[in-house]
Amino acid sequence: MRFASFFDEVSRAFRDRTAFFKLVVIMAGASGGGLVAYADARSDLDLASSHGPTKKKVVILGTGWAGTSFLRNLDSSLYDVQVISPRNYFAFTPLLPSVTCGTVEARSIVEPIRNIMRKKKGEIKFWEAECFKIDPANKRVHCRYTTAPNSGWTDEFLVNYDYLVIAIGARANTFNIPGVEENCHFLKEVEDAQKIRRSVMDCFERASLPNLDEDERKKNLHFVIVGGGPTGVEFAAELHDFVSEDLSKLYPSVYGLVKIEVIEAGEHILTMFDKRISRFAEEKFQRDGIDLKTGFRVVKVSEKEITMASKSTGEFSEPYGMAVWSTGIGTRPVIVDFMKQIGQGNRRVLATDEWLRVCGCDGIYAVGDCASISQRKVVEDIAEIFRIADKDNSGTLTVKEIQDVLEDFCMRYPQLELYLKSKRMSSILELLKDSKGDATKEAIEVDIEEFRKALTDVDSQVKTLPATAQVAAQQGSYLARCFNKMKDTEEHPEGPLRFRGSGRHQFRPFRYKHFGQFAPLGGEQAAAQLPGDWISIGHSSQWLWYSVYASKQVSWRTRLLVISDWTKRFIFGRDSSCM
Amino acid sequence: MRFASFFDEVSRAFRDRTAFFKLVVIMAGASGGGLVAYADARSDLDLASSHGPTKKKVVILGTGWAGTSFLRNLDSSLYDVQVISPRNYFAFTPLLPSVTCGTVEARSIVEPIRNIMRKKKGEIKFWEAECFKIDPANKRVHCRYTTAPNSGWTDEFLVNYDYLVIAIGARANTFNIPGVEENCHFLKEVEDAQKIRRSVMDCFERASLPNLDEDERKKNLHFVIVGGGPTGVEFAAELHDFVSEDLSKLYPSVYGLVKIEVIEAGEHILTMFDKRISRFAEEKFQRDGIDLKTGFRVVKVSEKEITMASKSTGEFSEPYGMAVWSTGIGTRPVIVDFMKQIGQGNRRVLATDEWLRVCGCDGIYAVGDCASISQRKVVEDIAEIFRIADKDNSGTLTVKEIQDVLEDFCMRYPQLELYLKSKRMSSILELLKDSKGDATKEAIEVDIEEFRKALTDVDSQVKTLPATAQVAAQQGSYLARCFNKMKDTEEHPEGPLRFRGSGRHQFRPFRYKHFGQFAPLGGEQAAAQLPGDWISIGHSSQWLWYSVYASKQVSWRTRLLVISDWTKRFIFGRDSSCM
Ligand SMILES: Cc1cc2nc3c(=O)[nH]c(=O)nc-3n(C[C@H](O)[C@H](O)[C@H](O)COP(=O)(O)OP(=O)(O)OC[C@H]3O[C@@H](n4cnc5c(N)ncnc54)[C@H](O)[C@@H]3O)c2cc1C
Ligand SMILES: Cc1cc2nc3c(=O)[nH]c(=O)nc-3n(C[C@H](O)[C@H](O)[C@H](O)COP(=O)(O)OP(=O)(O)OC[C@H]3O[C@@H](n4cnc5c(N)ncnc54)[C@H](O)[C@@H]3O)c2cc1C
Known part of the structure; x- marks a missing residue:
């Protein structure tokens, strides 16, 4: 323990003063090569990162299930990370009802966010403040620090971002019932x-x-x-x-x-x-x-x-x-305001696409209770799907052609799998066969109208995810993984085929496991x-x-x-x- | 455990309905003799106490060190006990500074007062309220229940007492310094x-x-x-x-x-x-x-x-x-007001005598930080002490006469012992000898003037006790002991001789052990x-x-x-x- 903290001390001194050579000499004398090598490595890394191309700024709003899960899973050495939340702790909400009667103590279900930050690489910053305005046009958020009600101390400041991860949860809904x-x-x-x-x-x-x-x-x-x-x-x-x-x-x-x-x-x-x-x-x-x-x-x-x-x-x-x-x-006021700015003013809940990107913005993601995934419908894309699948432009799809795009199809439109399951069918071929009536499995070949008809009801299986800790946590870690692989996947996208457009999506869409x-x-x-x-x-x-x-x-x-x-x-x- | 609570159930049913015979019959049939005997005994006790001469009402104000110590040590079967305090718990103040930094949790240093009550005999009542006026003329206190600041719920009520034990502690003193x-x-x-x-x-x-x-x-x-x-x-x-x-x-x-x-x-x-x-x-x-x-x-x-x-x-x-x-x-407002009523308006702190009885009232006691013992001075009583000691009315005190009252003298005026200790003398005789100068120990005989002269400085050793938990707790348990022995000591007083008056004091005065x-x-x-x-x-x-x-x-x-x-x-x- 003492040794580790000495280590930290030393490497901090290193970063702070960058008195690189002096320290190497002193330490080589004092403690031998191993330590120097370590401090050396650390400092190299730091130097590289601070002198290299500046890191992208990731701003996380909220320290609940979604925000904390994102933070925990993010490779924080890749980004300049800032966390903003009015609570400097994560709360394990499933045990909240137990706190009401003292079965469990309040402090036992919270984890200081700085404890989590401390264990991560890179310097993460935390601001105990509330974001009261998101400004997507200027890529920044307006924040306010508010102390205990009686102190009268408030302070506002601005934070710029390259990527914004909104994870501010929801508020209790009173339906405006008086009192x-x-x-x-x-x-x-x-x-x-x-x-x-x-x-x-x-x-x-x-x-x-x-x-x-x-x-x-x-x-x-x-x-x-x-x-x-x-x-x-x-x-x-x-x-x-x-x-x-x-x-x-x-x-x-x-x-x-x-x-x-x-x-x-x-x-x-x-x-x-x-x-x-x-x-x-x-x-x-x-x-x-x-x-x-x-x-x-x-x-x-x-x-x-x-x-x-x-x-x-x-x-x-x-x-x-x-x-x-x-x-x-219900939706928090800051989100209601944000939705108006990005043309979602007539929606009840903030919508993201299947990659948790807020629809209508650039570089803004939303996870957890504050948003809802708007799953793309199969019907809307049927012509494009058909076009991509029909490689030989024959106007009909063969079994082979269907099988070639099947994985991408299912990945992009998870409702298809759910629909098949609900009908107790094992594959899309069965569905097409069923819809066509007589044809045998091998010989099957469908034109666009037959294709459309067979898939008509598939979208009935689009489900909104429940507002639970499980969903929020999975979204957080999914998104962190995407951020961690951002560079790799630019060259080697791992997502499904783009049915509208060309090439592949950079990432697989989010999938919830219940x-x-x-x-x-x-x-x-x-x-x-x-x-x-x-x-x-x-x-x-x-x-x-x-x-x-x-x-x-x-x-x-x-x-x-x-x-x-x-x-x-x-x-x-x-x-x-x-x- | 289950058996015990069944016991409680049964004996409560007993007390509530006094359907004595019915229950005996049912229970004899259902559970055998042992249980019946127990319930029987309990109910006898209860009957005796509720039908016998009504018990005196003891009202305790405060659940701090002094009040709780009194309550713990009181034989609560002898009195009708009511406890009034705005806090329904006792707090172990020496660990309060540790709570400020989370070394210890707040809940770990408090004990719900009802937990303490539950373990005591008789039915003790607790009112979570603040006493805002003491009315010694009508032997009652005015109380107010106040909930959380925002609820706006307040309620006032009166409580009568035969004995009042004031243990409401002190408030922080700002010396009226602005801000x-x-x-x-x-x-x-x-x-x-x-x-x-x-x-x-x-x-x-x-x-x-x-x-x-x-x-x-x-x-x-x-x-x-x-x-x-x-x-x-x-x-x-x-x-x-x-x-x-x-x-x-x-x-x-x-x-x-x-x-x-x-x-x-x-x-x-x-x-x-x-x-x-x-x-x-x-x-x-x-x-x-x-x-x-x-x-x-x-x-x-x-x-x-x-x-x-x-x-x-x-x-x-x-x-x-x-x-x-x-x-x-500093002194709490309710005490300041009370002091005015009982002629202590010009004092800084509420004064009690050495038996913790509030000076100038009947049946009111004060313990802990809210009061201070006003120790009777030797000089004030010198003539009376001399008169009582001089059994043969000779006008002088002999060694024998002095030794006869010595124990009572020291008990009544503890400053005497402290004074001797400070002078490194082993007994009052040495003091008298020292004061007279020449006489030998055996022959010593002093008249009133010599007696007065020798004792002139004794009162310099009167000390006010510090406002500490130790003092408060000792006062509480001392007073409880007095209450427990109230009956016995009426006939067999255990205190020192009354130097002003006749007979003996009912109890020994309070003595603090550091x-x-x-x-x-x-x-x-x-x-x-x-x-x-x-x-x-x-x-x-x-x-x-x-x-x-x-x-x-x-x-x-x-x-x-x-x-x-x-x-x-x-x-x-x-x-x-x-x-
Ligand atoms: C009593 C209770 C019991 C529950 N039990 C369960 C359960 O057993 N199982 C289950 O799966 N789910 C349960 N849930 C639901 C679960 O807690 C939520 O689905 C989950 O908390 C959503 O995570 P989140 O990160 O979206 O939001 P939250 O966890 O609510 O976190 C929101 C975060 O944003 C911060 N924030 C708020 N406003 C701002 C702002 N303006 N700027 C910046 N930050 C802001 C908050 O301080 C907080 O840190 C329960 C919820 C409650 C209330
Ligand atoms: C931070 C701190 C640390 C301390 N550390 C030590 C230590 O280490 N050692 C030591 O010996 N002493 C210590 N003390 C001092 C010690 O706590 C006090 O001397 C002791 O509490 C006095 O006991 P008390 O019963 O007179 O008053 P308190 O313990 O203050 O109790 C007063 C009680 O009266 C109640 N009350 C208040 N107003 C009313 C009202 N109007 N009507 C009815 N009830 C009322 C209160 O709620 C409380 O229950 C410390 C004190 C503090 C504040």
């Missing part, structure tokens, strides 16, 4: 989780005060969760466990008055999961005494009451103690939906799930912290201090 | 420490921003600590370690600009310690590059500058990044001042110190948490996330 912003908690950031934790304890302390009647106590202990998605459901489950396992002992006199209620506009909760999981969760909540209001829309939230409506009941209000709003995500999804339901119960329609429901351990999840993104440090938190909880229960 | 309240951090509460931690990180992030010149960076990294007492010194040391051990690696480009400065109005820091310790600390700070400004008074603090003055320099200002104010303690004081100075260095002028300086481990300190007040839970924090820091360093 939500002011009166509800959200669960997006670590601070949100900490606030919720304090608020839960406050509700219990408030309900325990001497001068309240029973109705007031009940009101204080009425916890409302709006939104039956995974986050809302998991928070409800965590809260239920916290109340029944820990708070029941500490607040015996009011514990019986607690009511946890989940309000969901749809007919069921967890609709993004398989029906069996959704049903299982609903039944478990019923057994736990969690009140499930499906088919209810919240229309207003005041300081004391929450107003909702359903078809059968009409509008009515309920007093509540604390409300958590978790109904999905590893399954997990829904913790409290009381050590959980449901998992794995690829290929596998479902697993029951008594599962969060440990297992976490170890799968954590495998890539999370450092050993945070892993140990989380495990030590679980151990603490196991031994001592959760902490109930209001802080 | 201190608004611009400085304090270090009294857990939240303060958390804010400081965030603020330190903010300063580093701010200093790293791209658009600053070197002066601005330096300003942001200028940390000012006002006050060279143990808290200020320890914070400075912690900050220095944090910066040099962790932040230097994460912020290599700005690390060199950091300046830590301690401003102290007196000539030295740590003046409450032995000179050798004070000197050692000053030298260590010098070696560490901590800037020590002794003999400087701060006269104003603005948002950007701190203004100070010394005899030699006159007034001047310095830009700063963050300032921590730690110059001692176990030494510890000053962590950073870098695993520490100084300890032990009783009897022992001093120990050098490379000490905080572990040892903590294990001594923690021995009584702290649960196994928090002890393990602290140790696990230290282990984490040892392995991974401190966390640098801004949160």
